[in-house]
Amino acid sequence: MNDLLELASDFPLLSRTVRGGKPLVYLDTGATSQKPESVLNAERTFNQTHNAAVHRGAHQIAEEATEAFEAARSAVAEFVGVSFGEIVWTKNATEALNLVAHGFLNATLERGGSEASRFRLTSGDEIVVTELEHHANLVPWQELAAKTGAKLRWIPVTEDGRLDLEQLDVITERTRVVAFTHASNVTGAITDVPRIVERAREVGAFTVLDACQSAAHLPVDLHELGVDFAAFSGHKMLGPTGVGALYGRQELLEALPPFLTGGSMVEVVTMEETTFMPPPQRFEAGTQMVAQTVGLHAAVDYLSAVGMRQLSAHEDHLARLMLEGVAGVPGVRVLGPTSAEDRLAVVAFDVPGVHPHDVGQILDDQGIAVRVGHHCAQPAHRAFGVHASTRASAGVYTTPAEIEAFIDGLHRVVKFFA
Amino acid sequence: MNDLLELASDFPLLSRTVRGGKPLVYLDTGATSQKPESVLNAERTFNQTHNAAVHRGAHQIAEEATEAFEAARSAVAEFVGVSFGEIVWTKNATEALNLVAHGFLNATLERGGSEASRFRLTSGDEIVVTELEHHANLVPWQELAAKTGAKLRWIPVTEDGRLDLEQLDVITERTRVVAFTHASNVTGAITDVPRIVERAREVGAFTVLDACQSAAHLPVDLHELGVDFAAFSGHKMLGPTGVGALYGRQELLEALPPFLTGGSMVEVVTMEETTFMPPPQRFEAGTQMVAQTVGLHAAVDYLSAVGMRQLSAHEDHLARLMLEGVAGVPGVRVLGPTSAEDRLAVVAFDVPGVHPHDVGQILDDQGIAVRVGHHCAQPAHRAFGVHASTRASAGVYTTPAEIEAFIDGLHRVVKFFA
Amino acid sequence: MQQLYQQVILDHSKSRSGEGELSSPHGESFQVNPTCGDECTVQVAVEDNRLSHFAWSGRGCSISQASLSLMYEMVDGEPLDRAEHLGETFRELIHNRGQELNPEKMEQLEDLSAFTGVGRYSARVKCALLGWMALRDALVQAQRTTSGPGQAPETQA
Amino acid sequence: MQQLYQQVILDHSKSRSGEGELSSPHGESFQVNPTCGDECTVQVAVEDNRLSHFAWSGRGCSISQASLSLMYEMVDGEPLDRAEHLGETFRELIHNRGQELNPEKMEQLEDLSAFTGVGRYSARVKCALLGWMALRDALVQAQRTTSGPGQAPETQA
């Protein structure tokens, strides 16, 4: 019981009501998290006091802005267990994953010089993804495959919504990239990362981890996990919208050709040609989301103060309550593991005969906010034989009472459409 | 005199002091603008009350977030004189310009189907830029040229820092794209857009306008200007960092292949392939900078309430004061037009024998914040025979007294290093 | 919730009138709601400026299915201009944020007036209109195909 | 400002000792400060573990030029380990946010101690260190090139 955190009062939005005075039960953290007051304050203070162009001005405010911006990089790097220079700011995880895929594309188009040759793809090469991926970690690889002639293959999903690691032999000597999720935003299943990394290393393939769902809910040490690249988003981990990050192993970032080009990532520019800065600047073209990185800094400070182990134990408890509760609603099928082991408090389910839109609507009417649809993972839904589902997902601020309200609400849904 | 606005008190940061109690004189608006309280409040209110994933949830907060997000699009579209569906959110202007360049690249790589064929480039094609461009509107085109085999050509700069429109014949039947700035961030010169558009139309080339500097300082009507694409950044126009926009003529956005791929921009996704949504969603992959679009909405409301004509008259007056003042400092050379006609209140200059870093440092010591360096426009500086310059730039909140303080400071710089 | 899920909507979402396929339609449109993957296909045949045959298939929520089913009942066999006019009025209703239109229009809408409450939920607007978007699109196509008097395609229900 | 722009800095930014070019250096490094386009090239020759010849060229602000000029005076002809050690101490000083190091270190730095104030201005740190980055890089190269006793290249000032 001392697993349980009581933090909701730190989050201003959570005290609001919806649909005519009903207390809000926010179970859509898997889509985007709410932000603690400390994050909102950090952004505001930056904007009111230190806002200026970074890495540019010689004036005091520009120096302060630069220091705040780089301090944020340092804090986020430490939070995920990597070095300062291995964190590249992006607008979201999607951009981070596109950055890596375009690095391969640009190398294949012979940009980036000889050190980029290790990223060149040919039609004999293969890219491996998984059937559980969010579209953000699938479509960029489809595009890369289409443009380079490389072939896309994938690790299938098991009946209980995990990656089928019996089928790791889809990773072969032809595989150049293995892109996979740390935790599914549909099934909540946590991936056995070391096993996939081991297999990828055997064949010399690069690994790209989608850490969007894990970074906010589990202790994540990317160096320890041994992946080559990883992506995550600020808005899912108590931070602002508009900021995300790419992790890349130092040596790889140094060899990867740039993606977006423009100001602040160049060394010498003539009309004819341009030389580029070392990473991470090489990948940060134009004015960055400075205030948002400062907000994300406050977010990881908040998470660290709570403690990621404590947080993950709290959510583990909530996952158990959710799974038990949903199992008690007649007919409802969970898409994903039905036990809480190696699983996030993200529960997607199907109510036979009732469309998720209708499930969500009746819950919303009771003040319960869940997500409905395919959650940007159509192939995963197809694997379960459904087109859409309803998903409840918890966060650091979620309470057992809210899970209870949700389960009650779900019973009412079934009754309404009976 | 009734040109003059007195708005500094709306901007919290401007009341701070620097370097041991000296009042701040912020003349670095060309790099990034300060934000009025109303913008900070709009973002905060959104985060505290309406924050949710947009275009996804069925719950009330998600509906509110979606409405706020699309209302921002509508306000920004109106502000620059275009239709709702012609505005695509990006993280900054740099991304917007890269989006267009990558649209051409992707079409050339045969993405986007037959309707994208109008964007395909071959080695016989030419891309025209100008010597005055910010790196953001130069390097992406260099990259596109290198990847497609198209040739890069450019309109040179005149001695007084304007585009040399006598040399418009660099735009020929081979020209497919003409990318140029609406106003230079170095010389402040405002471009005669209709003349370039007319020439581009004669030869059937697409036009891409960098409206970064103009959008915050002049009335801008992109439909009237007749350009095909345009880019601008929120942080330069009183809005938050982390948000910018691309304008694209409806018909062209409809034909342009996507750039970033992932969630929220797809229709049907299978493991093998993906179909994409119509614009603007097709270009908005992943979770967007929602709170920042809401901030930008408040920013354009603020600018509209001031009135862009009023604002531009105010800045015209400031430009005159700056130019007169700088002309009175012995030896100082302005890089750009020395008269205030067709010119922004952006004045870059060279102090012979004193490096811009040192100029900026002595000004900073007096509380005056200017920018030093090449301002992301190395070729423009090269055209003036210098490597760097000092730049003072004004905004809606700048006062004549601040310009005076700056001119006094500049006299002191010259004395210090005499 | 009763205001949104009127009985006629719940009934039609189950009974689904007009579900089927035409063997050789004059016009056909496939529409998808990208948020949820809901899809529908509408097929039409046109004769003497009337919507002589109509069929639909699809999957989706109660709102979208009921909308298609009621659409079938309202437009099948009707003059084209009446079908189009009805579509306009229905769109107007759904965009009216939960408020009724004037009594005359509400009367024209007949059972479709049950959808009034949908307008209060902006996320559901697309559900109610998906079928009508498909109808409009299918009719545009049909008008292109049928310059002279066409064959009447048969329904395979 | 007098604290930042010490007289010795202003003097050296004008006199620029050691500006020139070696005809065949053992090591050479070009560095650029991307913010402002400032550049420098440092060339070194190494003999018997001493920095036997040193020359630099470049353009930049008074801090960067004075730093190169003083560097020349401090390291030209010195044993390699002393030059490297001096670089370490100087870097430490510049990163010390405007505070002096311990008296012993300040003494070692001699005239370089005039740069103490630069550390207070984080935007200028790079200016003060650009030359020293080039020196370190050039020495790494020289150590690669010179396995045996090399030719002494001549200065063309």
Ligand SMILES: Cc1ncc(COP(=O)(O)O)c(C=O)c1O
């Ligand atoms: C003329 C011009 N173009 C493009 C840019 C790039 O804008 P951003 O850095 O916001 O992408 C800037 C500002 O830095 C600019 O002044």
Ligand SMILES: Cc1ncc(COP(=O)(O)O)c(C=O)c1O
């Ligand atoms: C597993 C996973 N990957 C990727 C993403 C994409 O993140 P974003 O939309 O912030 O780019 C999400 C969230 O939408 C996600 O849950």
